[in-house]
Amino acid sequence: MKKHIPNLITLGNLLCGTIATIFAVQGDFEAAGLLVVLGIVFDFFDGFVARLLNVSGELGKQLDSLADMVTSGVVPGIIMFNLFADKQFEIENFTDNFTLSAFLPFFGLILTLGACYRLAKFNIDTRQSESFIGLPTPAMSLFVISLPLIQEYSDIHFVQNLISNNYFLIIITLFLTYLMNAEIPLFSLKFKEYSIKNNLVKYLFLLISILIIITLQFLSIPLIIAFYVILSVISSPQK
Template structure:
């Protein structure tokens, strides 16, 4: 295979990530939350393989780096923002009386997710510290949190949670995207317990969460990931 063809393979996979993210955004806008989550997951798969292929084929390029960030902001920024936007417009979602005059404007706050995702991706591109771990919540994790929360626990949210809680979560998770908080990576250097203790603890707790909570367990696992990262940071101080 010629170098001219090889160097375009990772970028092609990145474009598939973008294409899938665009479809996820349309599905989210139409309140087809399950399909939106499905295409976000597909985007995450493409996002994993474009980086892996770039390393395997030694096909890194400045264009690929920029294209990857643009694709990720659509798939993991705009798409989850549209999921939340549509959910905040659900007729069954309770709004406190004091928000009634501005209720029609509140859903637009969901796009804070897209803005902070773009900031997080731009920061990642210029931050040389994020080679073996992350600083701030990765955008795919944030997107999967929102998608799985709305799909897996949407009915419970409509019954027991009001719009203020959703908006508060939007703000908290958006700030986590750009927060100066070290987040561990699940990359294994070997299979030993000592070098991978945090990853093993994370996985051992995550499995029963997924079994018990099913689809919404993904949101629980990501919350656990954040908590464990915070505990690890505190223990290392």
């Protein structure tokens, strides 16, 4: 019976992602963001519980990626679609307006395609058992779901205007898609043991991230993910 416990937690991730998809389509980004975060929590703990119970297996690995595809693939793609469309897109009028701007919102779905490709590669890449190569899809998802929340709650007009700029969104979409599939080594936040000596980079990252969250709230999320990538590159052993 215990071998099914991690899989049930993974299905919790999938359930959160599915409900988040519904909210994202409706433009309720707060609810969608909350459910994505909850799904990512499930995603973190399914592996932890599997290792704790010593029941890791191929089924759990495949199920994990399928759940991530929804929570950290479909949802951010829909949110980026909405950011491009600025909530003005009407599917019933789409066929009457064959202009570049009419097709532009679909550009956001490149994130979904990039996430799918990254997850498929992850399942067959034996190098990613201890760390990551390329930006994990949950990190990409957190980055994207933070954008409409920053736009809504940030008092910094420059940042609000930046997120409303389609050229900025195009760059972000392409850059995140590239990062997910790039050959860039990134450290994992999974701990085998908790000594400071062997986990200095992880503790440094967590401490600075907490300080940034307290100071900048929603704006902290993309900054933390950028910091994660930069710190990983700096701390990665040079070949």
